[in-house]
Amino acid sequence: MAIECLVLGAGQEVGKSCVVVSIGGKRIMFDCGMHMGYLDHRRYPDFSLISETGDFNSALTCIIITHFHLDHVGALPYFTEVRGYQGPIFMTYPTKAMAPLMLEDYRKVMVERRGEEEQFSHDHIVDCMKKVTTLDLKQTVQVDKDLQIRAYYAGHVLGAAMIYAKVGDTAMVYTGDYNMTPDRHLGAAQIDRLQLDLLITESTYATTIRDSKYAREREFLKAVHKCISGGGKVLIPTFALGRAQELCILLDDYWERMNLKIPIYFSAGLTIQANKYYKMLIGWTSQKIKDTYAIRNTFDFKHVCPFDRSLINASGPCVLFATPGMISGGFSLEVFKQWAPSEKNLVTLPGYCVAGTIGHKLMSGKPTRIDIDKDTHIDVRCQIHQLSFSPHTDAKGIMDLVEFLSPKHVILVHGEKPKMATLKGRIQSELGIQCNDPANNETVLIPTTQNVKINATKMFMRSCSHADFHSVKNSLPCLSDSSFGDSEASNLVRNEKVVEGILVMEKTKTAKIVCEDEFLQTLHVEEHKVQFEYSCPAEKCREQVSCQSNSGPPPSDGNFSETC
Amino acid sequence: MKLTCLSQGGGYHFPPCYMLELCGFRLLLECPLDLSALTVFAPISATDNDANASGLIKAQPWYKTVAALHLWDPSLIGAILVSTPAGMLGLPFLARNPKFSGKIYATEATARIGRLMMEELVAMHAEFVQFYGPDERPGLPEWMKWEELEKLPPALREVVMGEDGEELGSWMPLYSASDIKECMQKVQSVKYAEEVCYNGTIILKAFSSGLEIGSCNWTVNGPRRNITYLSSSIFESSHAMDFDYHSLQGNDLILFSDLSSLNSMAKKGNDFNGNNNHSEPMHKDAPLCDVSAIRTDYDNEDEILRCLGGIDENLEEIDKISFVCSCILDSLQMGGSALIPVGRLGVVLLLLEQLSRLLESSHLKVPIFMISTAAEEMLAFTNAVPEWLCKQRQQKLFSGEALFGHVELMDEKKLLLFPILNSSNLFGTKTLHRMMWQEPCIVFSPHWSLRLGPVVHLLRRWHADPRCVLVVEEGADAEVALLPFKMVAMKVLQCSFLSGIRMQKVRPLLEMLQPKLVLFPEDLRLQCPLKDDSSCSILYYLKNVMLHVPGLRSDFEVCLATDLAFQLKPRKLTERNMAIARLKGQLLLNNGKYLLVASKELLDLSNKQLLHWGSADPVRLLMALQERGIIGSIHWDKNGTDGVFSIQITKPEEAMIETSGTKTVIYCRDKTMAALIYEAFSSVCGGI
Numbered sequence A: 001m002a003i004e005c006l007v008l009g010a011g012q013e014v015g016k017s018c019v020v021v022s023i024g025g026k027r028i029m030f031d032c033g034m035h036m037g038y039l040d041h042r043r044y045p046d047f048s049l050i051s052e053t054g055d056f057n058s059a060l061t062c063i064i065i066t067h068f069h070l071d072h073v074g075a076l077p078y079f080t081e082v083r084g085y086q087g088p089i090f091m092t093y094p095t096k097a098m099a100p101l102m103l104e105d106y107r108k109v110m111v112e113r114r115g116e117e118e119q120f121s122h123d124h125i126v127d128c129m130k131k132v133t134t135l136d137l138k139q140t141v142q143v144d145k146d147l148q149i150r151a152y153y154a155g156h157v158l159g160a161a162m163i164y165a166k167v168g169d170t171a172m173v174y175t176g177d178y179n180m181t182p183d184r185h186l187g188a189a190q191i192d193r194l195q196l197d198l199l200i201t202e203s204t205y206a207t208t209i210r211d212s213k214y215a216r217e218r219e220f221l222k223a224v225h226k227c228i229s230g231g232g233k234v235l236i237p238t239f240a241l242g243r244a245q246e247l248c249i250l251l252d253d254y255w256e257r258m259n260l261k262i263p264i265y266f267s268a269g270l271t272i273q274a275n276k277y278y279k280m281l282i283g284w285t286s287q288k289i290k291d292t293y294a295i296r297n298t299f300d301f302k303h304v305c306p307f308d309r310s311l312i313n314a315s316g317p318c319v320l321f322a323t324p325g326m327i328s329g330g331f332s333l334e335v336f337k338q339w340a341p342s343e344k345n346l347v348t349l350p351g352y353c354v355a356g357t358i359g360h361k362l363m364s365g366k367p368t369r370i371d372i373d374k375d376t377h378i379d380v381r382c383q384i385h386q387l388s389f390s391p392h393t394d395a396k397g398i399m400d401l402v403e404f405l406s407p408k409h410v411i412l413v414h415g416e417k418p419k420m421a422t423l424k425g426r427i428q429s430e431l432g433i434q435c436n437d438p439a440n441n442e443t444v445l446i447p448t449t450q451n452v453k454i455n456a457t458k459m460f461m462r463s464c465s466h467a468d469f470h471s472v473k474n475s476l477p478c479l480s481d482s483s484f485g486d487s488e489a490s491n492l493v494r495n496e497k498v499v500e501g502i503l504v505m506e507k508t509k510t511a512k513i514v515c516e517d518e519f520l521q522t523l524h525v526e527e528h529k530v531q532f533e534y535s536c537p538a539e540k541c542r543e544q545v546s547c548q549s550n551s552g553p554p555p556s557d558g559n560f561s562e563t564c
Numbered sequence B: 001m002k003l004t005c006l007s008q009g010g011g012y013h014f015p016p017c018y019m020l021e022l023c024g025f026r027l028l029l030e031c032p033l034d035l036s037a038l039t040v041f042a043p044i045s046a047t048d049n050d051a052n053a054s055g056l057i058k059a060q061p062w063y064k065t066v067a068a069l070h071l072w073d074p075s076l077i078g079a080i081l082v083s084t085p086a087g088m089l090g091l092p093f094l095a096r097n098p099k100f101s102g103k104i105y106a107t108e109a110t111a112r113i114g115r116l117m118m119e120e121l122v123a124m125h126a127e128f129v130q131f132y133g134p135d136e137r138p139g140l141p142e143w144m145k146w147e148e149l150e151k152l153p154p155a156l157r158e159v160v161m162g163e164d165g166e167e168l169g170s171w172m173p174l175y176s177a178s179d180i181k182e183c184m185q186k187v188q189s190v191k192y193a194e195e196v197c198y199n200g201t202i203i204l205k206a207f208s209s210g211l212e213i214g215s216c217n218w219t220v221n222g223p224r225r226n227i228t229y230l231s232s233s234i235f236e237s238s239h240a241m242d243f244d245y246h247s248l249q250g251n252d253l254i255l256f257s258d259l260s261s262l263n264s265m266a267k268k269g270n271d272f273n274g275n276n277n278h279s280e281p282m283h284k285d286a287p288l289c290d291v292s293a294i295r296t297d298y299d300n301e302d303e304i305l306r307c308l309g310g311i312d313e314n315l316e317e318i319d320k321i322s323f324v325c326s327c328i329l330d331s332l333q334m335g336g337s338a339l340i341p342v343g344r345l346g347v348v349l350l351l352l353e354q355l356s357r358l359l360e361s362s363h364l365k366v367p368i369f370m371i372s373t374a375a376e377e378m379l380a381f382t383n384a385v386p387e388w389l390c391k392q393r394q395q396k397l398f399s400g401e402a403l404f405g406h407v408e409l410m411d412e413k414k415l416l417l418f419p420i421l422n423s424s425n426l427f428g429t430k431t432l433h434r435m436m437w438q439e440p441c442i443v444f445s446p447h448w449s450l451r452l453g454p455v456v457h458l459l460r461r462w463h464a465d466p467r468c469v470l471v472v473e474e475g476a477d478a479e480v481a482l483l484p485f486k487m488v489a490m491k492v493l494q495c496s497f498l499s500g501i502r503m504q505k506v507r508p509l510l511e512m513l514q515p516k517l518v519l520f521p522e523d524l525r526l527q528c529p530l531k532d533d534s535s536c537s538i539l540y541y542l543k544n545v546m547l548h549v550p551g552l553r554s555d556f557e558v559c560l561a562t563d564l565a566f567q568l569k570p571r572k573l574t575e576r577n578m579a580i581a582r583l584k585g586q587l588l589l590n591n592g593k594y595l596l597v598a599s600k601e602l603l604d605l606s607n608k609q610l611l612h613w614g615s616a617d618p619v620r621l622l623m624a625l626q627e628r629g630i631i632g633s634i635h636w637d638k639n640g641t642d643g644v645f646s647i648q649i650t651k652p653e654e655a656m657i658e659t660s661g662t663k664t665v666i667y668c669r670d671k672t673m674a675a676l677i678y679e680a681f682s683s684v685c686g687g688i
């Protein structure tokens, strides 16, 4: 049996994550994302490669979405409602709660603001989400008789999961996006030591080793504080979910410590609404937030209040969170137009902006004038601060995860081509694990091995009594940030004794291991003993070649005699 | 496998308790406390007179554990499985025992709620410590002395000692807050359907039982047994995730431990009539079974599934809640207050929602108080656990609404939380309380035994007021519970809420789950006749009698690793239509599955046969020897016995082979030649 892995998106690029994996007759689609950088057919994965006839229901066993980012879930309503996939869809509780918010936000921006033809409607999103089955972390879900899936905590954004899938003895993990270091509101990725044939991992920062997060946070706070001290206004364009909450916790906490009274605003009702979700999904946040929420819910921000449009031109300093994140239109653009001309003000930009957005223009060089269209232009005199923290793991984190899981094979997705090639080389040379970095629409075949199922008789099992079992301590180095599963709690015990028996194979029956005595009994024959006498027949020095020496009498310890 | 029922328990607050011996390990199922036994103690009284009259024990209460559990060595308990918060209240007693080194498994939600309940118990008990002073004398307390016990009224004496006095040893002074903390550190909490592996051998999984938030049934899968430990379950719930019985399908053995119907039956006939005329026992629809109504056959699975539907049950429960609410409303309208010392979290949450709706629609401005040290954390917790709730509640998450109505009530200050209320700050010595306290009001407060906690003070305040109402759960003997509060003029509303599988559903459920073997309580045998047939047999268990459960499979399932499979050198036994191979390896146990892998040691890979059977044909043996350059001649046994002969070898050296039916001796000075002879022999004799 082999694993067949078809990369429909995020192959040697970032965007429209979508990988279709076939294991033992099951076919799973991991993520169904859209590419934010394209407006033509390239924004969606090429679904026709899954099924020429378009009969996706028989071509796919299920879809699993790792998190609510649009490059992982953006194509889902299109695939289910327009292309007609009706089969099972799995995602975690937070993802099911937040994905429709992200999708609806995107749809509005595209249709209402850009006047573009609608790819999917509001009803499509609602109908699509109705088909979703929710996953809890670590829950083993039996999708059908043969396919088992399980979600592990991935950090990154609220509800992000790494997915384990198993058919028969063949098992794999698809990581989605993950973060190996905890941030303000989320914990670090956590996974058990699994036996894997394949690991498909993101590689956004395939070659980056990041320095301390705190330094970068301090830098951001310093920039914000400096601006408001000078009476300026801070515009933080951001997506409603994820980064907004992290920065909010950071600022709220800083305001508290510094005793600042300057207002922090949230633009759309959306983000306030989002905080409501975060409050119910406390179980998915960091340990610190979980431990304290009964006394004070971190998402009850003390210094944050809703923003009214009339405040745009009000005097005095303030901080404003506004959507969308890359100033691609909408409210953040409206505010940007008003605030950009003043050198007192500050605009923060996310780490990554798609080409074509104002965010992207601001990042490339220091433009003093931005043309919105041929009639409108903005003079940019404000300060620009680029946020440098990103909820993705760095190269060390990827290497640590690969080493921890030690799969037989690794496939890299969701990264930049040259950097992925470097990482691939490291995985192969440093860890000795086969690695691929396929481009979009390429298929990788991975061979797998399979264990044979046999029966063993009670007597054979008794010959290796329980007392001889010893827990196998993990020999791999334990990771410093303890983001992985409890490495002490090994589920593997080994019997050091070498056991011996006879394997009986009959055509219609499961092969069976028996002891020699049992074997003779099943054959209805008696043992024929052979003795050697290294002498003439008259001499009496005998050496017996025993046929029983290795099976021995059953141990007095009766653990196995008990029928369990 | 062996099963011993240590206690059949007593309803929702006191689940049954078992010791299961499996694969050489001992698993304790539940570790509850019998808090109903608290009724033998007098509550703290301000006046000191009322308690005297009742004959109750005036002392710092001790707590009644499962008596039979003390007969088992804690050091031999490998693991404890907990299904409900009530099932863990006795855990700190065991966990603090230095001999105990086992693992404790509970769902995350059960562990959390259970911890809050234990902490609340300790906090309430502190009031006694304050009143009586710390218990410093070593040894048994005064009330446990024989003379004192003999003075007790017979009913109380039976609670203390059990029928034969065997339960006297089950009383323990309460654990401390640090015992709880230490105990919780030993709990490994799991999600529903999370696989955990005990000692590499047993795979444990919890599945929702519908009884309470986080409560579960366990599947216990050993190498040769798949067991479902089925505790009290509810098919459809208005708050907790529904009973997930589909995931229990296909296991060989079911340990049926839902004794809820037994408990409601036992109470039948001694319905509380109260010591006043206002009591309204609500017992019309107890889950009593009518034997004739139990179906004996089901045509198809659809019909079974229809039988198992929980909609009707759930509607009935909602009706009960509505009825309670309307009774409360009546009292409020008369100017009375309502006291609700209900210990069931789900009932409390639903009552809160219904009551606020009812108050709203009747334009009554009555505050709702919740007085409990655990209230704040408990309510915050329930609004942050969508994963553990029923579908309708989960839907609230997806539409961005709070999971329970209490969130809004607290925001609007209609529901007010007080951590403590005791005699020292009763109704207003503290300014804050005086400002907020207002009557009539609705108060939720522990404890349902009516011996501990704020409920005691409020009962003293309201018991003589006929306009007030007390809502108690069925199960506690209300007459005894109210003994210290004479005369009771307030209304007493006793309600029975569904706390398990109804009798008439047991059979269709078992048919659906298709076990091969069911361990069923003897005490329910008559009420619930089960079909014992070839596809499924029933074993009945009794309290404190060890039940030996016969094995179902004779063979073990083992996986053969590919590396080892490639080492095999199979040999055909054509006449028997089989192939055989000698196999040498190391046995691993991984996640409850045996795996045979190639040994790290260098193996003897020669084809040397070690075992022979049957006999060698002399002519074929002679030929085989000749092929190896060995010449000899056959000499038959003088008596002509079949199969007895010898071969005299002359070349290249003198040697002899002597054979009888079951034994061959090779006489030869040279080892190399002996090996050659052996090889020739092996080639003509059956062997491996």
Ligand SMILES: [Zn+2]
Binding pocket: A067, A069, A072, A156, A177
């Ligand atoms: Zn992402």
